[in-house]
Amino acid sequence: MADTDKGVAVRARGLVKNYGTTRALDGVDLEIPTGQVLGLLGPNGAGKTTTVRILTTLLLPDSGEAEVARHDVLADPDGVRRSIGLSGQYAAVDENLTGFENLYLVARLYGQRKPQARKRSRELLARFRLDEAADRPAKGYSGGMRRRLDLAGALVAEPSVVVLDEPTTGLDPRGRIEMWEVIEQLVATGATVLLTTQYLEEADRLADSVVVIDRGRVIARGTPDELKNQIGGERLELVMATADEVPLAVRVLGEVGSGEPTVDERSRRVEVLVDTGTKALVEALRRLDAQDVVVQDAALHRPTLDDVFLSLTGHGTTEEVPS
């Protein structure tokens, strides 16, 4: 690893980028301590990819400065390129080349000699469980295999900083979990990782700290737990069998919850925020059971990015950003 001493691996200050009249970035600051994973969280159009492209030298900012692996993005882009591995939002896989050839190509362009490039490519294919498909054209790969191949391409030169732009978007649940495992292995090797995502759950599992951006601005930062606490834990939801039982449910949830329950009379649904998770669920059901009341449906929802957004901005993630 080229960058072993502790310190800051990625630092960005006041990044601004305009596309015509669209302000894609409006003064983004972020910092990643060496060896840590930062989750850059935001809805469509928030500016995640724009940030990534600036940090990986693909795009010049209108103003602001950034340093990656101690190389200035503007003054020494080649230094940055030698230290990073990028897996962009859309897998940059050459469809007509085999998995092996894709990695070999990248290894050679990093300046590795032929035998080393061959060896490194085979190693990575095995590590990403692509060895069976290694000599088939990537055209026939599944979405998950392409993503893994693309990520393998980012790791060819054992970069000290790895940048992953929405590595699991578009993958099925199994593909997503496989990808998470791969990223966790990568983190275990000591790499610094910048990961963008639309899912709090993903940031929660992989990131040491999270920066939430919306419309080109940082609207929150902290550890995943801090963020979730900020919106008050989980949401407990009960659906009662009859309307008569709703007042009782409201009383019980008022006792076990951490806020005022909300009621939807028509669907006989009662909801409340809880801090104690499943404990609160069990407690609520126990108390209702003691009164011989049977609950039709009960659920505990973990906060979603939508909840975070709602609480931070007052608008959901699906809301269109005016351009």
Place this chain on the structure above:
Amino acid sequence: MTALAKVLSDSGVITWRNVMNVRRNPEWLLGATLFPIMFVLMFAYVFGGAIGGPGGDSVEYREFLIAGIFAQTVAFNSSYTVIGFANDLQKGIIDRFRSLPMSRFAVIVGRTTADQVLSVVVLVVMSACGLLIGWRIRGSFLDAVLGYLMILLFAFALSWVGAYIGLITPSVEVANSAGLIWMFPLTFISSAFVPQESLPGVLGTIADWNPFTAAVNATRDLFGNVSPAGWPPPSGWPAENAALYAIVSSVAIIAIFAPLATARYRRVASK
């Protein structure tokens, strides 16, 4: 590794990648074999009968024609560059290249060079086909090699134009036609298939000064192939200095389009 060695090595790697790409494409087999063979046979026998000189001697015409068909087919290969770039831009491969510590220039040289590698294969197929229908190289071996190099140099220059077109076209669909459309006037308003003296008025002047005409005339000459008996010999400065004019214009085209394409590449890629 020195900077120059890295540029050369990167260009080689990118050339390999582009050649593999075309080879894996099922259309390539048709493009490299069937089409060139068909061109040779169609022009030789369909046009040959009609145009074949005052005596109707299609053997003579076939001999005249070969250099023209070679040059045209190889020129058309620059469309691989046009479509290849449009594809790469659309698919995000260019982003991967740009995030690597590699030469920018190599991305384009690797394209234009790959076209010539493919062209060599096409030339071998067409030459074999030409020999079968009675075409012969009448000059020396060295001249013949120079003849082939002449065609390749001119095609290489056209690939740089192709690179620029590929980088300015907004989509792969547009690139598909934009890559080919300019090839038709370029290669037909020339001495490739008919005596340039037979073209009327302005077309004749264009054909005379068309660098493609010069490349074809120079190659024809190096192959030792002549116009059918009784055809008016091409005249004027470009015809009398065909090799010189073809080389100078190839170099000039590269000198203009290499910087244009490189600058354009920097721009599109950093959007």
